[in-house]
Amino acid sequence: MATADTLVQTAELEIRGLHASVEGKEILKGIDLTVRQGETHALMGPNGSGKSTLANVLMGRPGYQVTSGEVVFKGEAILGLTPDQRAQRGLFLAMQYPVEVPGVSVVNFLRTAYKAIKGEEISALAFRKHMKEKMDLLGVEDDMVRRYVNQGFSGGEKKKNEILQLAVLAPQIAILDETDSGLDIDSLKAVATGVEKLIGPSLGVLVITHYQRILNYVHPDFVHVMMGGRIVKEGGPELARELEEKGYEGIRQEVGLSEEEAGRDDAGSGPARGES
Ligand code: ADP
Numbered sequence: 001m002a003t004a005d006t007l008v009q010t011a012e013l014e015i016r017g018l019h020a021s022v023e024g025k026e027i028l029k030g031i032d033l034t035v036r037q038g039e040t041h042a043l044m045g046p047n048g049s050g051k052s053t054l055a056n057v058l059m060g061r062p063g064y065q066v067t068s069g070e071v072v073f074k075g076e077a078i079l080g081l082t083p084d085q086r087a088q089r090g091l092f093l094a095m096q097y098p099v100e101v102p103g104v105s106v107v108n109f110l111r112t113a114y115k116a117i118k119g120e121e122i123s124a125l126a127f128r129k130h131m132k133e134k135m136d137l138l139g140v141e142d143d144m145v146r147r148y149v150n151q152g153f154s155g156g157e158k159k160k161n162e163i164l165q166l167a168v169l170a171p172q173i174a175i176l177d178e179t180d181s182g183l184d185i186d187s188l189k190a191v192a193t194g195v196e197k198l199i200g201p202s203l204g205v206l207v208i209t210h211y212q213r214i215l216n217y218v219h220p221d222f223v224h225v226m227m228g229g230r231i232v233k234e235g236g237p238e239l240a241r242e243l244e245e246k247g248y249e250g251i252r253q254e255v256g257l258s259e260e261e262a263g264r265d266d267a268g269s270g271p272a273r274g275e276s
């Protein structure tokens, strides 16, 4: 049942002046970014620019030290909350490298996650109905949800499973880190069109990607380019196309960052297109 809260308020994830380090090395050097329910944002950047660090800090993965700044979700500072607590409040993170959960089927995993996050009991029957609806929407086969989570899954199946999780858990804001990485073109298309189907007024998405190609299917309202732990350029969908033409190197020169400031991992690599 929709509460007054979900009807009236638009959930907002606000990142303010965020600095974070890993093992004493500063990776995030002041990130400001706001994602609202109903908006689709793309965060793009070369390898090593800090995209996954940002995703991990947002979800509260251990091993990251926030040195200044804050993250506010629906008016509440969340950096002191555990990943579970963040998920309960309506945040979702799809991992760049999904983990295997041996001995637990996808359907049981999802039902457990659903109960933990929503804090409500749901009968096996009611849950199956809810899940079936999402499976039909996304074209997920029965066979897949009976298998153990991610065990023996292809790259494409793992990502498809993540999108099913996203559909079933119905968060208000989702952070998808490299949902496109390592996928062949058919799997990419299946996963990306799945995400596109879930996008709507009740979901805000931050799509994190190195490559422009997922944006052929998932159409962002806002594009942010990250380099060397900073957002160096922002715009609308046209910025993704500009990036495809100029490459990260072109953007780096345009914004006047030195190669060192941009992070040397692959600042010199070519256009932000998909691998062939
Ligand atoms: P991206 O996702 O944009 O490729 P990352 O956030 O993964 O970038 O990495 C940003 C920088 O942080 C890189 O220089 C990387 O080597 C460093 N880094 C990330 N995670 C760790 C870690 N656990 N230990 C040490 N260095 C790390």
Ligand code: MG
Binding pocket: 051, 052, 053, 096, 177, 178
């Ligand atoms: Mg990454």
